[in-house]
Amino acid sequence: MSSTPERKTFDLVIAANRLPVDQVVTDSGEAEWRRSPGGLVTAMDSVMRDQPGAWVGWAGEPGEPPARFDQGGVHLVPVGLSEDEVHLYYEGFSNGTLWPIYHDVIVAAAFHRDWWAAYQRVNLRFAQAVADVAAPGARVWVQDYQLQLAPAYVRALRPDVRIGWFNHIPFPPVELFAQLPWRGQLLDGLLGADFLGFQRQADAQNFVRACRQLIHAETRGGTVAVHDGSGRRVRAAAIPISIDFKGLEALARQPSVTARVAEIRESLGNPKVLMLGVDRLDYTKGIRHRLKAYQELLAEGQLGPPDVTLVQVATPSRERVAAYRQLREDVEQRVGRINGDLGVMGFPAVHYLHHSYPREEMAALFRAADIMLVTPLRDGMNLVAKEYVTCRFDLGGALVLSEFTGAWHELHQAFACNPHDIEGLKQTILRAINTPAPDKRRIMRALRRRVADHDVQRWASRFLAALDAAPARAEGGP
Numbered sequence: 001m002s003s004t005p006e007r008k009t010f011d012l013v014i015a016a017n018r019l020p021v022d023q024v025v026t027d028s029g030e031a032e033w034r035r036s037p038g039g040l041v042t043a044m045d046s047v048m049r050d051q052p053g054a055w056v057g058w059a060g061e062p063g064e065p066p067a068r069f070d071q072g073g074v075h076l077v078p079v080g081l082s083e084d085e086v087h088l089y090y091e092g093f094s095n096g097t098l099w100p101i102y103h104d105v106i107v108a109a110a111f112h113r114d115w116w117a118a119y120q121r122v123n124l125r126f127a128q129a130v131a132d133v134a135a136p137g138a139r140v141w142v143q144d145y146q147l148q149l150a151p152a153y154v155r156a157l158r159p160d161v162r163i164g165w166f167n168h169i170p171f172p173p174v175e176l177f178a179q180l181p182w183r184g185q186l187l188d189g190l191l192g193a194d195f196l197g198f199q200r201q202a203d204a205q206n207f208v209r210a211c212r213q214l215i216h217a218e219t220r221g222g223t224v225a226v227h228d229g230s231g232r233r234v235r236a237a238a239i240p241i242s243i244d245f246k247g248l249e250a251l252a253r254q255p256s257v258t259a260r261v262a263e264i265r266e267s268l269g270n271p272k273v274l275m276l277g278v279d280r281l282d283y284t285k286g287i288r289h290r291l292k293a294y295q296e297l298l299a300e301g302q303l304g305p306p307d308v309t310l311v312q313v314a315t316p317s318r319e320r321v322a323a324y325r326q327l328r329e330d331v332e333q334r335v336g337r338i339n340g341d342l343g344v345m346g347f348p349a350v351h352y353l354h355h356s357y358p359r360e361e362m363a364a365l366f367r368a369a370d371i372m373l374v375t376p377l378r379d380g381m382n383l384v385a386k387e388y389v390t391c392r393f394d395l396g397g398a399l400v401l402s403e404f405t406g407a408w409h410e411l412h413q414a415f416a417c418n419p420h421d422i423e424g425l426k427q428t429i430l431r432a433i434n435t436p437a438p439d440k441r442r443i444m445r446a447l448r449r450r451v452a453d454h455d456v457q458r459w460a461s462r463f464l465a466a467l468d469a470a471p472a473r474a475e476g477g478p
Protein backbone atom coordinates (compact mmCIF):
# COMPACT_ATOMS: atom_id res chain seq x y z
CA MET A 1 0.00 0.00 0.00
CA SER A 2 1.23 3.52 -0.73
CA SER A 3 -0.42 6.70 0.46
CA THR A 4 -0.55 10.38 -0.30
CA PRO A 5 -1.83 13.06 2.06
CA GLU A 6 -5.14 13.02 0.11
CA ARG A 7 -5.94 9.36 -0.24
CA LYS A 8 -4.60 5.82 0.00
CA THR A 9 -3.80 3.86 -3.12
CA PHE A 10 -3.18 0.13 -3.44
CA ASP A 11 -1.09 -2.24 -5.53
CA LEU A 12 -3.93 -4.76 -5.63
CA VAL A 13 -7.51 -3.66 -6.21
CA ILE A 14 -10.47 -6.04 -6.34
CA ALA A 15 -13.72 -4.89 -7.91
CA ALA A 16 -16.81 -7.01 -7.27
CA ASN A 17 -20.48 -6.11 -7.32
CA ARG A 18 -20.64 -6.81 -3.60
CA LEU A 19 -18.32 -5.92 -0.77
CA PRO A 20 -17.51 -8.88 1.50
CA VAL A 21 -19.93 -7.41 4.03
CA ASP A 22 -23.42 -5.99 3.53
CA GLN A 23 -24.76 -3.05 5.45
CA VAL A 24 -28.07 -4.26 6.86
CA VAL A 25 -30.62 -2.04 8.60
CA THR A 26 -32.01 -4.04 11.53
CA ASP A 27 -35.64 -3.94 12.77
CA SER A 28 -34.56 -1.44 15.43
CA GLY A 29 -33.35 0.87 12.63
CA GLU A 30 -29.64 0.40 13.33
CA ALA A 31 -27.13 -0.30 10.57
CA GLU A 32 -24.87 -3.30 11.02
CA TRP A 33 -22.42 -5.21 8.80
CA ARG A 34 -23.04 -8.84 7.87
CA ARG A 35 -21.14 -11.22 5.63
CA SER A 36 -22.48 -11.03 2.05
CA PRO A 37 -24.01 -14.14 0.47
CA GLY A 38 -22.50 -16.32 -2.25
CA GLY A 39 -19.40 -18.17 -3.33
CA LEU A 40 -17.57 -15.14 -4.73
CA VAL A 41 -17.34 -13.58 -1.28
CA THR A 42 -16.41 -16.90 0.36
CA ALA A 43 -13.45 -17.28 -2.01
CA MET A 44 -12.26 -13.68 -2.36
CA ASP A 45 -12.54 -13.00 1.35
CA SER A 46 -10.04 -15.74 2.13
CA VAL A 47 -7.71 -14.56 -0.65
CA MET A 48 -7.71 -10.96 0.53
CA ARG A 49 -7.03 -11.93 4.14
CA ASP A 50 -3.54 -12.92 3.00
CA GLN A 51 -2.61 -9.72 1.16
CA PRO A 52 -3.09 -6.00 1.54
CA GLY A 53 -5.36 -4.37 -0.99
CA ALA A 54 -8.58 -2.51 -1.67
CA TRP A 55 -11.99 -3.99 -2.43
CA VAL A 56 -14.38 -1.86 -4.45
CA GLY A 57 -18.04 -2.96 -4.20
CA TRP A 58 -21.65 -2.22 -3.34
CA ALA A 59 -22.68 -2.37 0.33
CA GLY A 60 -26.00 -4.10 -0.45
CA GLU A 61 -28.48 -1.27 0.30
CA PRO A 62 -29.66 1.47 -2.07
CA GLY A 63 -28.65 5.06 -1.41
CA GLU A 64 -25.53 7.05 -0.62
CA PRO A 65 -22.53 4.77 -0.06
CA PRO A 66 -21.06 4.52 3.44
CA ALA A 67 -17.57 5.98 3.94
CA ARG A 68 -14.51 3.87 3.07
CA PHE A 69 -13.19 1.77 5.92
CA ASP A 70 -10.64 -0.92 6.73
CA GLN A 71 -11.72 -4.39 7.68
CA GLY A 72 -9.53 -7.41 8.31
CA GLY A 73 -6.58 -5.72 6.59
CA VAL A 74 -8.60 -4.83 3.48
CA HIS A 75 -9.56 -1.28 2.51
CA LEU A 76 -13.27 -1.38 1.59
CA VAL A 77 -14.44 1.18 -0.95
CA PRO A 78 -18.26 1.27 -1.15
CA VAL A 79 -19.87 2.19 -4.48
CA GLY A 80 -23.37 3.66 -4.22
CA LEU A 81 -26.39 2.40 -6.19
CA SER A 82 -29.66 4.33 -6.25
CA GLU A 83 -32.95 2.50 -5.71
CA ASP A 84 -33.48 2.68 -9.47
CA GLU A 85 -30.04 1.28 -10.22
CA VAL A 86 -30.59 -1.64 -7.86
CA HIS A 87 -33.68 -2.41 -9.90
CA LEU A 88 -32.22 -1.77 -13.37
CA TYR A 89 -28.56 -2.78 -13.07
CA TYR A 90 -28.55 -5.43 -10.29
CA GLU A 91 -31.97 -7.10 -10.40
CA GLY A 92 -32.49 -6.18 -14.05
CA PHE A 93 -29.53 -6.49 -16.38
CA SER A 94 -27.28 -8.56 -14.09
CA ASN A 95 -29.86 -10.99 -12.76
CA GLY A 96 -32.76 -10.75 -15.21
CA THR A 97 -30.73 -10.67 -18.45
CA LEU A 98 -27.19 -12.02 -17.95
CA TRP A 99 -27.76 -14.62 -15.20
CA PRO A 100 -30.37 -16.60 -17.19
CA ILE A 101 -28.44 -16.35 -20.47
CA TYR A 102 -25.25 -17.52 -18.74
CA HIS A 103 -27.12 -20.42 -17.06
CA ASP A 104 -28.66 -22.18 -20.06
CA VAL A 105 -31.83 -20.00 -20.00
CA ILE A 106 -33.35 -22.15 -17.24
CA VAL A 107 -35.78 -19.23 -16.99
CA ALA A 108 -36.40 -16.76 -19.82
CA ALA A 109 -34.06 -13.76 -20.08
CA ALA A 110 -35.51 -10.27 -20.47
CA PHE A 111 -33.93 -7.55 -22.60
CA HIS A 112 -34.57 -3.91 -21.74
CA ARG A 113 -32.66 -0.92 -23.03
CA ASP A 114 -33.00 0.99 -19.76
CA TRP A 115 -31.48 -1.99 -17.89
CA TRP A 116 -28.54 -1.87 -20.29
CA ALA A 117 -28.11 1.88 -19.87
CA ALA A 118 -27.95 1.45 -16.09
CA TYR A 119 -25.46 -1.43 -16.45
CA GLN A 120 -23.15 0.83 -18.47
CA ARG A 121 -23.51 3.68 -15.99
CA VAL A 122 -22.81 1.53 -12.94
CA ASN A 123 -19.85 -0.24 -14.58
CA LEU A 124 -18.33 3.16 -15.29
CA ARG A 125 -18.86 4.18 -11.66
CA PHE A 126 -17.04 1.04 -10.47
CA ALA A 127 -14.22 1.77 -12.92
CA GLN A 128 -13.90 5.32 -11.59
CA ALA A 129 -13.70 4.05 -8.01
CA VAL A 130 -11.02 1.56 -9.06
CA ALA A 131 -9.05 4.24 -10.92
CA ASP A 132 -9.18 6.34 -7.79
CA VAL A 133 -7.61 3.76 -5.43
CA ALA A 134 -5.21 1.96 -7.78
CA ALA A 135 -1.53 2.77 -7.25
CA PRO A 136 0.61 3.39 -10.37
CA GLY A 137 1.05 0.07 -12.21
CA ALA A 138 -1.36 -1.69 -9.81
CA ARG A 139 -2.99 -5.06 -10.44
CA VAL A 140 -6.74 -4.65 -10.83
CA TRP A 141 -8.84 -7.78 -10.49
CA VAL A 142 -12.43 -7.40 -11.68
CA GLN A 143 -14.93 -10.08 -10.69
CA ASP A 144 -17.89 -11.66 -12.38
CA TYR A 145 -20.72 -11.00 -14.81
CA GLN A 146 -22.00 -7.81 -13.17
CA LEU A 147 -18.81 -6.00 -14.22
CA GLN A 148 -18.05 -7.01 -17.80
CA LEU A 149 -17.67 -3.46 -19.07
CA ALA A 150 -15.44 -2.35 -16.22
CA PRO A 151 -12.18 -3.75 -17.72
CA ALA A 152 -12.38 -1.45 -20.78
CA TYR A 153 -13.50 1.52 -18.67
CA VAL A 154 -10.60 1.03 -16.25
CA ARG A 155 -8.16 0.75 -19.14
CA ALA A 156 -9.42 4.04 -20.60
CA LEU A 157 -9.06 5.80 -17.24
CA ARG A 158 -5.82 4.16 -16.11
CA PRO A 159 -3.72 2.80 -18.99
CA ASP A 160 -0.87 2.13 -16.54
CA VAL A 161 -2.58 -0.67 -14.56
CA ARG A 162 -2.78 -4.39 -15.33
CA ILE A 163 -6.36 -5.67 -15.53
CA GLY A 164 -7.65 -9.19 -14.92
CA TRP A 165 -11.24 -10.41 -14.89
CA PHE A 166 -12.59 -13.66 -13.50
CA ASN A 167 -16.00 -15.09 -14.33
CA HIS A 168 -17.45 -16.98 -11.36
CA ILE A 169 -20.35 -18.30 -13.42
CA PRO A 170 -20.43 -20.21 -16.73
CA PHE A 171 -19.77 -18.37 -20.00
CA PRO A 172 -22.55 -19.41 -22.39
CA PRO A 173 -22.24 -21.09 -25.78
CA VAL A 174 -22.22 -18.55 -28.60
CA GLU A 175 -25.76 -19.56 -29.67
CA LEU A 176 -27.10 -18.25 -26.35
CA PHE A 177 -24.70 -15.33 -25.92
CA ALA A 178 -25.64 -14.13 -29.42
CA GLN A 179 -29.16 -13.34 -28.18
CA LEU A 180 -27.83 -10.38 -26.23
CA PRO A 181 -28.54 -7.19 -28.19
CA TRP A 182 -25.37 -5.69 -26.66
CA ARG A 183 -23.13 -8.72 -27.24
CA GLY A 184 -20.46 -6.77 -29.12
CA GLN A 185 -20.16 -4.13 -26.40
CA LEU A 186 -19.89 -6.82 -23.72
CA LEU A 187 -17.06 -8.57 -25.57
CA ASP A 188 -15.28 -5.24 -26.12
CA GLY A 189 -15.69 -4.47 -22.42
CA LEU A 190 -14.01 -7.74 -21.46
CA LEU A 191 -11.25 -7.29 -24.04
CA GLY A 192 -10.19 -4.23 -22.06
CA ALA A 193 -8.56 -6.75 -19.68
CA ASP A 194 -5.08 -8.23 -20.03
CA PHE A 195 -6.16 -11.66 -18.85
CA LEU A 196 -9.57 -13.34 -18.54
CA GLY A 197 -10.12 -16.28 -16.19
CA PHE A 198 -12.95 -18.81 -16.42
CA GLN A 199 -14.09 -21.78 -14.36
CA ARG A 200 -13.88 -24.40 -17.11
CA GLN A 201 -11.99 -24.78 -20.35
CA ALA A 202 -15.36 -24.87 -22.15
CA ASP A 203 -16.19 -21.41 -20.74
CA ALA A 204 -12.92 -19.93 -22.03
CA GLN A 205 -13.53 -21.58 -25.40
CA ASN A 206 -17.08 -20.20 -25.54
CA PHE A 207 -15.70 -16.71 -24.97
CA VAL A 208 -13.03 -17.03 -27.65
CA ARG A 209 -15.57 -18.45 -30.10
CA ALA A 210 -17.97 -15.57 -29.37
CA CYS A 211 -15.19 -13.08 -30.19
CA ARG A 212 -14.43 -14.85 -33.44
CA GLN A 213 -18.01 -15.23 -34.60
CA LEU A 214 -19.67 -12.11 -33.26
CA ILE A 215 -17.02 -9.39 -33.55
CA HIS A 216 -14.84 -11.13 -36.16
CA ALA A 217 -11.77 -10.94 -33.95
CA GLU A 218 -8.73 -12.96 -34.97
CA THR A 219 -8.22 -15.74 -32.41
CA ARG A 220 -5.29 -18.07 -31.90
CA GLY A 221 -5.20 -20.79 -29.25
CA GLY A 222 -6.69 -19.18 -26.19
CA THR A 223 -5.94 -15.62 -27.29
CA VAL A 224 -7.96 -12.90 -28.99
CA ALA A 225 -6.49 -10.00 -30.99
CA VAL A 226 -7.90 -6.63 -29.95
CA HIS A 227 -8.88 -4.23 -32.73
CA ASP A 228 -8.02 -1.00 -30.96
CA GLY A 229 -4.79 -0.31 -32.79
CA SER A 230 -2.70 -1.38 -29.79
CA GLY A 231 -1.68 -4.78 -31.14
CA ARG A 232 -2.72 -6.36 -27.84
CA ARG A 233 -3.76 -9.98 -27.51
CA VAL A 234 -5.93 -11.02 -24.59
CA ARG A 235 -5.61 -14.51 -23.18
CA ALA A 236 -8.61 -16.47 -21.89
CA ALA A 237 -7.94 -19.56 -19.77
CA ALA A 238 -9.57 -21.86 -17.23
CA ILE A 239 -8.49 -21.42 -13.62
CA PRO A 240 -11.15 -23.11 -11.49
CA ILE A 241 -11.88 -21.41 -8.18
CA SER A 242 -11.68 -23.17 -4.83
CA ILE A 243 -11.92 -22.71 -1.08
CA ASP A 244 -9.61 -22.21 1.86
CA PHE A 245 -9.09 -25.93 2.55
CA LYS A 246 -6.76 -25.58 5.53
CA GLY A 247 -8.79 -22.83 7.20
CA LEU A 248 -12.12 -24.60 6.80
CA GLU A 249 -10.77 -27.96 7.86
CA ALA A 250 -9.28 -26.39 11.00
CA LEU A 251 -12.67 -24.83 11.76
CA ALA A 252 -14.44 -28.15 11.20
CA ARG A 253 -12.07 -29.84 13.64
CA GLN A 254 -12.81 -27.44 16.48
CA PRO A 255 -14.24 -29.18 19.56
CA SER A 256 -17.20 -26.78 19.60
CA VAL A 257 -18.06 -27.88 16.05
CA THR A 258 -17.72 -31.54 17.03
CA ALA A 259 -20.10 -30.98 19.92
CA ARG A 260 -22.55 -29.24 17.61
CA VAL A 261 -22.50 -32.20 15.15
CA ALA A 262 -23.82 -34.48 17.89
CA GLU A 263 -26.42 -31.90 18.90
CA ILE A 264 -27.68 -31.52 15.34
CA ARG A 265 -28.10 -35.26 14.86
CA GLU A 266 -29.74 -35.59 18.24
CA SER A 267 -32.17 -32.78 17.52
CA LEU A 268 -33.20 -34.55 14.32
CA GLY A 269 -33.93 -37.77 16.23
CA ASN A 270 -30.63 -39.46 15.34
CA PRO A 271 -31.68 -40.57 11.85
CA LYS A 272 -29.81 -43.42 10.19
CA VAL A 273 -29.36 -41.27 7.09
CA LEU A 274 -29.18 -37.50 7.25
CA MET A 275 -29.29 -35.89 3.81
CA LEU A 276 -28.37 -32.24 3.34
CA GLY A 277 -28.84 -29.56 0.71
CA VAL A 278 -27.23 -26.10 1.10
CA ASP A 279 -27.93 -23.52 -1.56
CA ARG A 280 -28.80 -19.94 -2.27
CA LEU A 281 -32.47 -20.11 -3.16
CA ASP A 282 -31.71 -19.94 -6.89
CA TYR A 283 -33.40 -21.74 -9.79
CA THR A 284 -30.00 -22.85 -11.07
CA LYS A 285 -29.47 -25.06 -8.00
CA GLY A 286 -31.95 -27.80 -8.94
CA ILE A 287 -33.74 -27.68 -5.59
CA ARG A 288 -37.12 -28.49 -7.17
CA HIS A 289 -35.64 -31.54 -8.94
CA ARG A 290 -33.97 -32.72 -5.73
CA LEU A 291 -37.19 -32.44 -3.74
CA LYS A 292 -39.13 -34.27 -6.44
CA ALA A 293 -36.66 -37.18 -6.43
CA TYR A 294 -36.75 -37.32 -2.62
CA GLN A 295 -40.55 -37.15 -2.57
CA GLU A 296 -40.80 -40.09 -4.99
CA LEU A 297 -38.33 -42.15 -2.98
CA LEU A 298 -40.47 -41.57 0.11
CA ALA A 299 -43.76 -42.22 -1.69
CA GLU A 300 -42.38 -45.51 -3.06
CA GLY A 301 -41.33 -46.54 0.44
CA GLN A 302 -37.65 -46.76 -0.56
CA LEU A 303 -36.79 -44.19 2.12
CA GLY A 304 -38.73 -42.66 4.96
CA PRO A 305 -38.65 -40.89 8.30
CA PRO A 306 -37.65 -41.47 11.08
CA ASP A 307 -34.76 -43.45 9.50
CA VAL A 308 -34.09 -40.84 6.86
CA THR A 309 -34.47 -37.09 6.87
CA LEU A 310 -33.50 -34.21 4.59
CA VAL A 311 -32.25 -30.85 5.85
CA GLN A 312 -32.55 -28.21 3.15
CA VAL A 313 -30.83 -24.93 3.97
CA ALA A 314 -31.84 -22.25 1.49
CA THR A 315 -30.25 -18.83 1.78
CA PRO A 316 -32.62 -16.02 0.79
CA SER A 317 -31.51 -14.55 -2.54
CA ARG A 318 -32.59 -11.82 -5.02
CA GLU A 319 -36.04 -11.82 -3.49
CA ARG A 320 -37.46 -9.03 -5.62
CA VAL A 321 -36.78 -10.84 -8.91
CA ALA A 322 -39.95 -12.64 -10.08
CA ALA A 323 -38.30 -15.98 -10.93
CA TYR A 324 -36.80 -16.13 -7.42
CA ARG A 325 -40.14 -15.37 -5.76
CA GLN A 326 -41.75 -18.12 -7.84
CA LEU A 327 -39.00 -20.55 -6.88
CA ARG A 328 -39.48 -19.82 -3.20
CA GLU A 329 -43.22 -20.43 -3.49
CA ASP A 330 -42.69 -23.70 -5.36
CA VAL A 331 -40.08 -24.98 -2.92
CA GLU A 332 -42.08 -24.06 0.16
CA GLN A 333 -45.23 -25.59 -1.29
CA ARG A 334 -43.46 -28.83 -2.11
CA VAL A 335 -41.79 -29.03 1.30
CA GLY A 336 -45.23 -28.53 2.87
CA ARG A 337 -46.71 -31.26 0.70
CA ILE A 338 -43.88 -33.73 1.41
CA ASN A 339 -44.17 -33.19 5.14
CA GLY A 340 -47.96 -33.30 5.06
CA ASP A 341 -48.14 -36.47 2.98
CA LEU A 342 -45.05 -38.35 4.03
CA GLY A 343 -43.82 -37.09 7.42
CA VAL A 344 -44.54 -38.92 10.68
CA MET A 345 -45.41 -37.39 14.05
CA GLY A 346 -42.32 -35.70 15.48
CA PHE A 347 -40.22 -36.60 12.41
CA PRO A 348 -40.70 -34.28 9.45
CA ALA A 349 -39.37 -35.68 6.19
CA VAL A 350 -37.82 -32.31 5.27
CA HIS A 351 -36.37 -29.68 7.59
CA TYR A 352 -36.46 -26.49 5.56
CA LEU A 353 -34.40 -23.56 6.86
CA HIS A 354 -34.58 -20.25 5.04
CA HIS A 355 -31.67 -18.52 6.80
CA SER A 356 -27.99 -17.74 6.65
CA TYR A 357 -25.78 -19.41 9.25
CA PRO A 358 -22.34 -18.70 10.69
CA ARG A 359 -19.43 -20.66 9.18
CA GLU A 360 -19.14 -22.87 12.31
CA GLU A 361 -22.75 -23.99 11.98
CA MET A 362 -22.24 -24.76 8.28
CA ALA A 363 -19.16 -26.84 9.12
CA ALA A 364 -21.14 -28.75 11.76
CA LEU A 365 -23.98 -29.39 9.30
CA PHE A 366 -21.53 -30.72 6.71
CA ARG A 367 -19.98 -33.02 9.28
CA ALA A 368 -23.40 -34.22 10.42
CA ALA A 369 -24.65 -35.07 6.91
CA ASP A 370 -24.33 -38.62 5.59
CA ILE A 371 -25.34 -37.61 2.09
CA MET A 372 -24.72 -34.17 0.57
CA LEU A 373 -27.02 -33.36 -2.35
CA VAL A 374 -25.50 -30.89 -4.82
CA THR A 375 -27.83 -31.05 -7.82
CA PRO A 376 -27.62 -27.79 -9.84
CA LEU A 377 -28.97 -27.61 -13.37
CA ARG A 378 -26.00 -25.34 -14.13
CA ASP A 379 -23.39 -23.88 -11.76
CA GLY A 380 -20.06 -22.18 -12.53
CA MET A 381 -18.31 -24.08 -9.73
CA ASN A 382 -20.36 -24.82 -6.58
CA LEU A 383 -18.15 -24.25 -3.58
CA VAL A 384 -20.58 -26.06 -1.28
CA ALA A 385 -19.43 -29.37 -2.83
CA LYS A 386 -15.80 -28.51 -2.03
CA GLU A 387 -16.69 -27.31 1.46
CA TYR A 388 -18.46 -30.57 2.22
CA VAL A 389 -15.50 -32.79 1.38
CA THR A 390 -13.15 -30.40 3.18
CA CYS A 391 -15.13 -30.77 6.40
CA ARG A 392 -15.14 -34.61 6.12
CA PHE A 393 -11.67 -35.17 7.58
CA ASP A 394 -13.24 -38.29 9.15
CA LEU A 395 -13.69 -39.65 5.57
CA GLY A 396 -17.39 -40.15 6.34
CA GLY A 397 -20.28 -39.05 4.16
CA ALA A 398 -20.98 -39.16 0.43
CA LEU A 399 -21.31 -36.43 -2.17
CA VAL A 400 -24.02 -36.61 -4.84
CA LEU A 401 -22.89 -34.12 -7.47
CA SER A 402 -24.50 -32.81 -10.63
CA GLU A 403 -22.54 -33.16 -13.85
CA PHE A 404 -23.57 -29.60 -14.66
CA THR A 405 -21.39 -28.00 -12.00
CA GLY A 406 -17.85 -26.77 -12.49
CA ALA A 407 -16.96 -28.82 -9.39
CA TRP A 408 -17.83 -32.06 -11.17
CA HIS A 409 -14.97 -31.48 -13.60
CA GLU A 410 -12.59 -31.77 -10.65
CA LEU A 411 -14.51 -34.15 -8.39
CA HIS A 412 -15.14 -37.01 -10.78
CA GLN A 413 -15.15 -39.65 -8.06
CA ALA A 414 -18.32 -38.22 -6.50
CA PHE A 415 -21.70 -39.91 -7.06
CA ALA A 416 -22.47 -38.13 -10.33
CA CYS A 417 -26.02 -37.31 -11.33
CA ASN A 418 -28.01 -35.63 -14.08
CA PRO A 419 -30.67 -33.75 -12.09
CA HIS A 420 -33.01 -33.62 -15.09
CA ASP A 421 -33.20 -37.40 -14.96
CA ILE A 422 -35.34 -37.83 -11.85
CA GLU A 423 -35.24 -41.63 -12.02
CA GLY A 424 -31.45 -41.55 -12.39
CA LEU A 425 -31.16 -39.08 -9.52
CA LYS A 426 -33.20 -41.38 -7.28
CA GLN A 427 -30.97 -44.34 -8.14
CA THR A 428 -27.84 -42.26 -7.48
CA ILE A 429 -29.15 -41.21 -4.06
CA LEU A 430 -29.88 -44.85 -3.19
CA ARG A 431 -26.44 -45.87 -4.44
CA ALA A 432 -24.79 -43.18 -2.32
CA ILE A 433 -26.66 -44.47 0.72
CA ASN A 434 -26.00 -48.14 0.07
CA THR A 435 -22.36 -48.11 -1.08
CA PRO A 436 -20.27 -49.89 1.57
CA ALA A 437 -18.46 -47.56 3.99
CA PRO A 438 -14.91 -48.60 2.94
CA ASP A 439 -15.68 -47.66 -0.68
CA LYS A 440 -17.14 -44.35 0.42
CA ARG A 441 -14.05 -43.63 2.48
CA ARG A 442 -11.83 -44.30 -0.52
CA ILE A 443 -13.92 -41.94 -2.64
CA MET A 444 -13.91 -39.24 0.04
CA ARG A 445 -10.13 -39.50 0.39
CA ALA A 446 -9.69 -38.89 -3.35
CA LEU A 447 -12.11 -35.95 -3.34
CA ARG A 448 -10.36 -34.34 -0.39
CA ARG A 449 -6.95 -34.76 -1.97
CA ARG A 450 -8.10 -32.86 -5.04
CA VAL A 451 -9.45 -29.92 -3.02
CA ALA A 452 -6.44 -29.87 -0.68
CA ASP A 453 -4.07 -29.68 -3.67
CA HIS A 454 -6.15 -27.06 -5.48
CA ASP A 455 -7.21 -24.63 -2.79
CA VAL A 456 -8.20 -20.99 -3.12
CA GLN A 457 -4.70 -19.75 -2.32
CA ARG A 458 -3.36 -21.72 -5.26
CA TRP A 459 -6.21 -20.40 -7.44
CA ALA A 460 -5.38 -16.79 -6.55
CA SER A 461 -1.66 -17.19 -7.15
CA ARG A 462 -2.28 -18.92 -10.49
CA PHE A 463 -4.61 -16.11 -11.53
CA LEU A 464 -2.23 -13.35 -10.51
CA ALA A 465 0.72 -15.14 -12.14
CA ALA A 466 -1.28 -15.42 -15.38
CA LEU A 467 -2.14 -11.74 -15.12
CA ASP A 468 1.51 -10.80 -14.62
CA ALA A 469 2.53 -13.01 -17.53
CA ALA A 470 -0.06 -11.50 -19.89
CA PRO A 471 1.61 -9.86 -22.87
CA ALA A 472 2.57 -6.26 -22.16
CA ARG A 473 0.99 -3.54 -24.26
CA ALA A 474 2.62 -3.34 -27.72
CA GLU A 475 5.04 -0.43 -28.17
CA GLY A 476 3.39 2.67 -29.56
CA GLY A 477 -0.11 1.55 -28.56
CA PRO A 478 -2.54 4.01 -27.00
Ligand code: ADP
Nearest residue numbers: 038039040042279280315355356357382383384
Ligand atom coordinates in the same frame (compact mmCIF):
# COMPACT_ATOMS: atom_id res chain seq x y z
P1 ADP B 1 -23.26 -19.48 -5.10
O1 ADP B 1 -22.02 -18.68 -5.19
O2 ADP B 1 -24.00 -19.62 -6.38
O3 ADP B 1 -24.16 -19.05 -3.99
P2 ADP B 1 -21.51 -21.62 -4.09
O4 ADP B 1 -21.86 -23.01 -3.69
O5 ADP B 1 -20.33 -21.49 -4.98
O6 ADP B 1 -22.83 -20.98 -4.73
O7 ADP B 1 -21.20 -20.73 -2.81
C1 ADP B 1 -22.13 -20.56 -1.79
C2 ADP B 1 -21.41 -20.10 -0.53
O8 ADP B 1 -22.38 -19.60 0.39
C3 ADP B 1 -20.69 -21.23 0.17
O9 ADP B 1 -19.52 -20.72 0.77
C4 ADP B 1 -21.71 -21.69 1.23
O10 ADP B 1 -21.13 -22.29 2.37
C5 ADP B 1 -22.35 -20.37 1.59
N1 ADP B 1 -23.74 -20.58 2.04
C6 ADP B 1 -24.75 -21.09 1.33
N2 ADP B 1 -25.88 -21.12 2.06
C7 ADP B 1 -25.57 -20.61 3.25
C8 ADP B 1 -26.31 -20.36 4.46
N3 ADP B 1 -27.61 -20.63 4.56
N4 ADP B 1 -25.66 -19.80 5.49
C9 ADP B 1 -24.35 -19.50 5.38
N5 ADP B 1 -23.60 -19.71 4.29
C10 ADP B 1 -24.20 -20.25 3.24
Ligand code: G6P
Nearest residue numbers: 018037038039040144168169318
Ligand atom coordinates in the same frame (compact mmCIF):
# COMPACT_ATOMS: atom_id res chain seq x y z
C1 G6P C 1 -22.93 -15.96 -7.21
C2 G6P C 1 -22.35 -14.88 -8.11
C3 G6P C 1 -21.83 -13.72 -7.26
C4 G6P C 1 -22.91 -13.24 -6.33
C5 G6P C 1 -23.47 -14.38 -5.50
C6 G6P C 1 -24.62 -13.96 -4.59
O1 G6P C 1 -21.91 -16.49 -6.47
O2 G6P C 1 -21.31 -15.43 -8.91
O3 G6P C 1 -21.39 -12.67 -8.07
O4 G6P C 1 -22.42 -12.23 -5.48
O5 G6P C 1 -23.93 -15.41 -6.36
O6 G6P C 1 -25.60 -13.31 -5.32
P1 G6P C 1 -26.02 -11.80 -5.01
O7 G6P C 1 -26.89 -11.42 -6.15
O8 G6P C 1 -26.73 -11.86 -3.71
O9 G6P C 1 -24.78 -10.98 -4.94
